[in-house]
Amino acid sequence: MLLCWVIAAFSVSGCGSKSSETALDTDSGSEQYASSGSDSASASALLEEARRMVKDVFFQYDSAELESDAVSQLKNNAEWLNQNRTISAMIEGHCDERGTSEYNIALGEKRAETTKSFLVRAGVAASRLETVSFGEERPFDSGHTEAAWSKNRRAHFVVK
């Protein structure tokens, strides 16, 4: 039975805060990893590369199906992740503002999970991939046009 529960009193864990960053504030993330020494310098360079190479994928309205563009991008992401096994990723599922926010939390999770499943089938260890859904709460583009919406219907990678 799946009745095993983790019920903790409200607590803020320091390590959890990084994964809450979204597309809009990941630029500042590199500082967190910078410290003296050549190992950390190369780790920092690898993270920079990860951010360039592991790109977001986008979805149709009210859909968590992977389109052909998304599939080819995920193949690239998988290839890079398979060559750089020290990097792990938080996959954030996001939605556009249309529809109702509760349903969009579910839809965002479907997008993140579909994305993760594809990568796992392509050989990336599931333990390196976490998922979270923000529904429509963290739009990349706050506009109200299809151009903005299409950018917001995404699975966003936060590498670490």
Added chain:
Amino acid sequence: MKSPLMPFSKIVFILLCCFALMPSTLFGESVKEYVKITKAGADRIPLVLRSVDVEGSKDAQYAKGIDKVIKNGLAFTGLFAILNSPMNLISGGELYQTGKRQINFPALSSVGAEVYAGGVLKRKGKTLHMDMEVYDALTGKLLMRKLYEGNREDTRSLGHRFCDDLVRLFTGKPSIFGSKIAYVSRRNGKKEIYLADYDGYGEVPVTSTGGLALTPALSSDGRQLAYLTYTRGRPDLQIKDLSRKTVVSVTRKGVKIDPAWRNGSMELATTFSFDGNQEIYLVRKSGSIVRRLTRDRGIDLSPSFSPDGRYMSFVSSRHGSPQVFIMDLNSGTTKRLTFDGKYNTQPAWSPVNDKIAFTTMQKNGEIDIFIVNADGTGLKQLTYRARQNEAPSWSPDGTMIVFSSSRGGASKLYVMNADGRNQRSLKLAGEQMQPCWSSFR
């Protein structure tokens, strides 16, 4: 029919001799008649509300405060048409003593009043004594007389106790006075949960997550608040005891969506996805699972329970697009409720009958609120061409619905009567969404 005059238990009240000798059925008849008129939606009860009389000029400020509270409170219910008082309303007797002053009933009839309410206010130290009388203006019968006492610093609750009794007199049910609304307020890009009175008065923050808190759900006793937070960058379900200030966090893997309390129990239902799919579970306030309620490949979310807690309306994408379904929790039988449109979500079951409010996304992207009977009959649209109207939640007496609307640009809370009339803003500052109207306090 139970006499609507019975449930006056908390406050001292006085019955006049003549009133006590009258057969109570007379009141019952007249009350039933008013309810019939109101339900038909054709008319409101024409009421003359006389400003409370005060003998000492030093007490006039309290009278002014009380008058405003009572007038705003009664106007909010949408039950009354408040008429201007005729000039010569008190035609003799002792002005500052209810029961000993002569009400000019012909004058009331001449302005179209069916009910008259007024009273006398006296201050004794820090306490206000408000002696109120309510008459049937057509027959001159006394419907209610009652003495209210309260702190002079709290004219709002004093006035609302009278409003509550007046509404009970005509509907036979408890009123919205004393109820609370929990909602999400967005400030500086952050969403936190707030609590305010039914009319938006006296809002206070409940959460301080510093980021994102969503979908507050108040238990029927008003003591527990369940909601989602993203405190650790992931969605958690939190159940807060509002009086003890203790919080239980459910941090299980995956999403948690849109909790709702089950009437008649201290259990809530919410969506979890730790099992790999998004399913609705029944959960204790300790956070432990009672049982899983849904089992299918689609998304299942947004539970809302029938008044007796036996049935649950919810949203499912099991047939593709999101639609509202109803489950019998005793048998597990599920039937689909909505068929029109491709996007029906956010069901809210009335706390008093089998009406379910929900939202439909129209082809042009606007979202409108509808109500339908639990058997699928009586579909009625309540909002029209007003952008996004979302997250309906019923008042505890089932006469009103609070919802969010972007009709004026930013998302704000609005209230309407259950038939869609009288839509107006709660006039809260900033942006609000996802309101949840409490049961009684």
